[in-house]
Amino acid sequence: MDELAIKIEHVSKEYRLGAIGGGTLRGDLQTWWARKRGKEDPNAKIGARTDVKVGEHFLALDDINIEVKKGEALGIIGHNGAGKSTLLKLLSRVTAPTSGTISYNGRIASMLEVGTGFHPELTGRENVYMNGAILGMSKAEIDRKFDQIVEFAEMRRFIDTPVKRYSSGMYVKLAFAVAAHLDSEIMVMDEVLAVGDMKFQQKCLGKMGDAANNDGRTVLYVSHNMSTIRQLCTRCIVLDHGKVVFDGDTETAIDIYADSQQKMDYHYDFSGQPRSMLKNRKLEFVSMDVLTDPSKPIAVGDHVKLKLLCRANETFSNMYLRFEIVAADNTVAGTMFEGMPLVANAGQKLELVLDVDTEHLVPGKYRFDLLAFERNEFGNQDWCDRVSGAPVLELRKKDDRDLDWLAQWWGHTHFTDFKVDSIHLL
């Protein structure tokens, strides 16, 4: 059995909803005094049961059990509010669990939000020392690592400038460099790479991969960016509503996470969908029906018939539609346009039957984001409305004997086969 680096046993974290306490000492004392004498709480809502404590409870983490082996790169994915950040907060000891135990070996370098320890008035050099010390390094240790850190951050020229003059990218680079060079056995990261440029992101991922593979350090990585998860992590956990719903290989985890995000259906009502303020809503989508026979799975190359209902809020004559097709791992597979302009008068309702050809897609699950836009006289587009997940379709292989499509390497578009014009046997 490999050595364990982290062991999380039955960990729960409870938060109270709403305002905590009465907010003032007087209110709490009143409540306490009233309860003590068995009287009714003067601060309780009228009619509320007095044996229930003020404020409802909310479990951000619910009986979590995770074991992480030394040298593993573990990804943690889940929706907003699934409990990812809470878990990392507990691990980095920012707050304590409500129940359960977390045990680990060695130091944890947490990069929850890098650069938090930076003081704007101090120079880069001073902040490197400051941040290193906050992460638990001694001065001697930072002395030894200083050149490496500056080298990694590519910041030699600016190291004696106050960090308030830094760009946000420089800020993150320097902060990441400090955290990455801490000789910690465990590295914890929460979406830290969002700010740096592509080149630096790759450098960081490389550094973390090295840390896990070569130095035997353990990496915990939280991200919504599936491609970085795929690149770095050897194992992945999916959190949902404070529970571990999956623990295993990365690809399956990503599929499960993506699945839970989109619902397959045959009728979509868009009235409840949140819309961006940027859209002028000249045309508004109302609903969508999938007309294709629901009992039969859709295969690649099938044509899918959709019935779209929309409303013209203003008169338009140059309206176009397009589908942005998003694959399960949140990468865009491609876009389909509708070539003819739509025309309608204000107040009219339009019912359109659409035909979608799936020929160039590969087997998998897709979300179709529907967008209406108007072309103005400059050739630019004005967005009118956009709805997401309209529809969500799952495509099967055309033939069971077809090649398994490896989407993580081959992408989600299957171009038309190229042809061999001639062959000479030599």
Next chain:
Amino acid sequence: MEEKFTTVIVPKSKWLDFHLKEVWKYRDLVLLFVKRNFVSQYKQTILGPLWAIIQPLLTTVVFTVVFGRLAGLAAEGVPSFLFFMSGNIAWAYFSSCLTQTANTFTGNAGILGKVYFPRIVMPISTVLTNLISFAIQFVMFLVFLAIYWIRGAVHPTPYALMIPLLLVQMAMLSLGVGIIISSLTTKYRDLKMLVGFGVQLWMYGTPVAYDIGIIPQKFMGIYMLNPMTPIINTFRTAFLGLGSFDLVYYLISWGVTLVILFFGLLLFNRVEKTFMDTV
């Protein structure tokens, strides 16, 4: 197979576990915080650390005029300027430590919410930062003292050697009170309003702006329970040769200090693990 782990996180820490070893491991951080606090305090000011001198100097002048000349509250037999300055710098150290440590959790929620380090590091470094300002002011005080001494107006006593002890005690007392307040303010912001006002009241309960001689004898027992009173008195006895050193009151003051500090640490220890959820 039984695993051995170096760190185990459990919901609550033990009452008497103050993680002193861990604080020692983070000593470099304490020093860096001290440096950061001090440097950032005077960044973008023209006079820089001179402010540490100007402030008590002006206050002393005001005290000398208002409480000395107008109200006649200064002690007999010593230069009233030195009398007020001695009270002033000692009190300034105590009060700035107290108000700043009282703000530990709420003022640093940003950084404390992101990374872990022993939380007590923050108030400790605050107390040490103020020691630098005190040192500057103390040197100023010694210069004035020397001038008066050469003129034969004051007679410092060997008790002056007790100054480190007095400082340690003030540091501990302000730390104790400060962390009690900061622990409670995570949940109740009421206390924050009280701090500034309370410190001022406390000053009037301490012989800073007047001589202890004006306190009627029958209140002396209660009056001396204020741990700051014997400290200020001893300070003046030591450097100005005013009055006499009272060992009993001095020991009581230490007792009160230790009780407050102990209670403060207990409370801080309770709160530090989960204060992020309530702050």
